[in-house]
Amino acid sequence: MTDPVGRPDPPERMCPSTPAANATVFLGMITPAGRVAYLTPQLPAEVALATQAASDTPVESRYRLAGPCVTARCGFWTGEHCGLGERLVASYQETAGAPETTLPRCAIRRTCRWYAEQGAAACAACSHVVTDAY
Template sequence: MSRGGESAAPDLACPSAPASPGAGLLGLAGPDGRIAFLRTLMQVDAEFLATARAAGRPEARMRFTHRCETSACRQWTGTSCGVITRVLQAMAPETVSPDTLHPCTIRGTCRWFAQEGAPACSACASVLTDTRADEPA
C-alpha cells in the first residue's frame, strides 16, 4: 500500500521495526550482540510479545521487520531512512560482493538494501534497534 504523495515508491520493509503484533521476527542477538538472522520469517503476535517483554525490551535482543512507514517515521529524512545512512557513516563496513551476502528473509523488499545495497547487509548484523540500557519497559 502506498501513502499519500509517494504513489511511485514501492512498499518496502523496515528491517529495524518496533516489536508490535504482526511484525516479523528477523533475527536474534547473540552473546556478542550480533544478530543471527532466522531462515524463516516468523510473524509475532501479542502473546509472543508479552512473553518477550517479561524478560526486557524485545528490541534490545531481537530484530523485527514491518512495513517501512516513510514520512510517518521519525527516522525518515524526507527521501530515505536515516538509520542505515548513519550506521554506514559510523561503521564503514568492509565491501562485500552481493554474491556472498548471508541469507536474509526480506532482502527483496528491505528498505536498507534498496537504499544502500550490499554494504547495508554487511553492517546490518551489528544493529540493535534498542540500545538503551536495560531499564523498565
C-alpha cells in the first residue's frame, strides 16, 4: 500500500515488551541474571504461551514477548511516541554510560517501536527489561 504521494506505508511498529494478551512474537527468554536472551529467527508467541498452564508464574516474568504497538491504547503512549522506550533509554544511559556498540541479534529490530524512535541506545536498554505482568 502507498500514501497519496506514492511512498510505501511504514512497517507496522512492534512493541518489544508487550503483555501476553497482545503478543504475536516470542522475543526471548529471561536469564537468571535478569537479561533477555534473544531468539532469532523469531518464533510465534504461542511457543512461549504454551508453557503458561504448567507454571504458577506469569509468562512475562520468564519470557519477553512482542506484539503490535497499540499507540493510544497503551498507558505509555505520549500522543506522539512511546514514553516507556524514551524513559528506559534515559535511565539506562544514566546508569550504564555509553551504549554498547554491538547490537544484540533481534528478530523485530526492523519494526521495533523503541529502535525506530530511540535508535541503537534502545537495544542496550531493551535487553534489561522484564515486562511487568502484575
